[in-house]
Amino acid sequence: MDEQLVALAESLVAADGVSVLTGAGVSNASGVPTFRGDGGIWNDGFDPADFHVDRFESDPAGFWTDRHELHERMFGEVTGPNDAHRALARLEELGVLDVVVTQNTDGLHREAGTNRLVELHGDAARSVCVACGESVSTEAALDDVRAGTAPPTCPTVGCEGHLKPDVVLYGEDLSAAAYGSARRMARESDVFLVVGSSLTVAPASTLPEEAAARGELAVFDVAETAKDHLADYLVRGDATETLPALVEAVQARLPNEVTVGDAGGTAQEA
Known part of the structure; x- marks a missing residue:
């Protein structure tokens, strides 16, 4: 097994x-x-400008028409959580991992069994009414778009506000609560892992810097990232292989009664 993974497992x-x-x-x-x-x-073929908050506010019908195409491109062929998602859920189940902070909006960490989750950019499966805050499934909103009703509106009787995907659009700030939680975890963690991020997009890209100032930083990626120079551990390779290997190494160093289950298995709520 990779020496980096062994040393990281011990940490x-x-x-x-x-x-x-x-x-x-x-x-x-x-x-x-x-x-x-x-x-x-x-x-x-997609233009980021089409998904800017200004476009949503000025042309909600056009925004939702394009959003439908983007949603289908992004999530139309999703196969469910992979071994990387399941490995992180397993580390939580083992009591080793405190929280997953994700830039992804696909909900796959939750589906894999992760319970303590901070979604920096929101959840694409939800949409919210900008007038009253009612939350609905994005699929329900997209059904309206497919039926020719764009923009979709709030189902609450008497409201009829426009629905907006519950994600951070271009031109919007991250949720103060979500980003505050992420910064707190980065500052307070003895070990902070980064998996599958190029670390080029602010403000999430600043979290490894805060973590490295306090504890150890581990970076998992198939290629170089912008923060490799700060890392105590650099693990190259596909996360669907390296994270299950890390789980295996961690389980080998835990008491036997804690390590029931297979490495990379889906976590169950405690």
């Missing part, structure tokens, strides 16, 4: 606080395309 078992930041690279193996690079959304 995780000894740590009082462990957090993870995940990016698009974690979900790519599940059929969710990345935004940048080869095969990325923004190189596949």
Whole structure:
């Protein structure tokens, strides 16, 4: 097994606080395309300007028409959580991992069994009314768009406010509560892992810097990232292989009564 994984496993078992930041690279193996690079959304005929909050406010019908196409491209072939999602859920189940902070909006961490989750960019499966705050499923909103009713409106009787995907659009700030929680975990964790993120997009890209100033930083990615120079552990490779290997190494260093279950298995709520 990779010496980096062995050393990291020992640090995780000894740590009082462990957090993870995940990016698009974690979900790519599940059929969710990345935004940048080869095969990325923004190189596949979609324009980020079409998904700016100003577009939503000035042309909600056009925004939702384009959003439908984007949603189908992003989530139309999703196969469910992969071994990387399941490995992180397993680390939580083992009591090693405190929280997953994710830049992804696909909900796959929750589906894999992660309970302590901070979604920095929201959840694409939900949409909210901008007038009253009512939450509905995005599929219900998209059904209206498919039926020719765009923009979709609030189902609450007497409201009829426009629905908006419950994600952070271009031009919007991150949720203060979500980002505050993420910064607190980065600052307080003995070990902070980054998995599948290029670490080029602020403000999430600043979290590893805050974490490295306090504790150890581990970076998992198939390629170099913008924060590799800060890392105590650099693990190259597909996260669907490296994270289950990390779980295996962690389980080997825990008391036998704690390690019931297979590495990478789906976590069950305690």
